Amino acid sequence: MRRTRSLSAVTALILTFLLALIGTGPAQAAGPAYVALGDSYSAGNGAGGYISSSGDCHRSNNAYPARWAAAHGPSSFAFPACSGARTTDVTTYQLGALNASTGLVSITVGGNDAGFSDVMTTCVTGTESACLSRVNTAKSYISNTLPGRLDTVYRAIRSRAPNARVVVLGYPRMYIEPSWWCPGIGETKREAINDAADLLNSVISARASAHGFAFGDVRTTFSGHELCSGDDWLHDLAYPSWESYHPTSLGHANGYLPVLQAKD
Template structure:
């Protein structure tokens, strides 16, 4: 019996995937988000979908961990991008010069390497304390761009900088997950060949409203994040 709790930020809530649940408000919880797709596919006994657009490690702790309990058997989460200010970084890279973009990425990478690990370590400890019997799956973030010539929009230097930042974020998350004894699922392999500029992208480019920009589409959840969950040995299914 699987008692599933889905925590995290916009990459878990499904911002950009459409079909938002009416009671989710600005959290933008989508019926097309991978937690809903996974729960439906595996007939979970109970589902608490509390992921919220804009969430940080601090707001996951203050606003989402109450969904966990000693009977929780499975937890999924994406978190860390908002702590590192990725939304501001992306806006800078879209709207400002290449040098401004590179500076913003460098600032984010410094935060990712020096400050974020402690915040992740603390959050993961709290998740484990509240759900000691659960399998906790931490999913990463995809690279945004396939590096090809002739793609309109940001120049190659900006695209490379954003990809480098995504790699830095995933590396830090993976290390903290390992230290906590949790399970990491790297989604970059699922999204490989489906980044922006690939011709078959599973991510939004710059959109109106801006909130969906650089987030997975419904296809990105169904063919990217959901397979990343399905590829794991989810022990709670046998409980």
């Protein structure tokens, strides 16, 4: 009788131990240390849910970097991306969080160097000839000056984060083509703006590839959701004005985030 009770007690202890192991399961590994660099398209202008402490950088909890971090639980997350940033701003102000432990870096940069805001203002408010002239100036800069600026940024990133996976994200086309209804801006202007976006993406992709970085082309995910599509993931003229011509929260969730996830 005593032996039976003793065996029952041992069996109960073994079962309790096994159940505890099953309940605990394997520990969830943290994602890689993640640093999100870049301009307003990374910071989240237009996405709402702004982080008050970010001030004029307009960083958003709805921006694709914050969404990626929320979904993947990185071991650390630094978010220095800032509205208006150019390549020189990235190298001067944004690289402090990078180190040998950084596992993932994302970046959008180059649009401000090429004068994105001025191009849009000129084309939306000015004549067709003024728009085409400004776009051609931007395209000349993109072809002749921007490659060297991007090289400087990419070399600095690799130097500071030698072990990181670096994902360079591009920019969407601004307008759907063709569009029979697009008030405020003619077809010639729209085509010129989109052509400049295509050139910008081509140059960024080429320089990223030359440095061994992955390029994420968001034109594919934004296709059918550009301005004048009727299902826009970009703001047209907006208030506050700095949200104009930037991705909405849906643009970050459905346009940028899936591309980063496919490349991370």
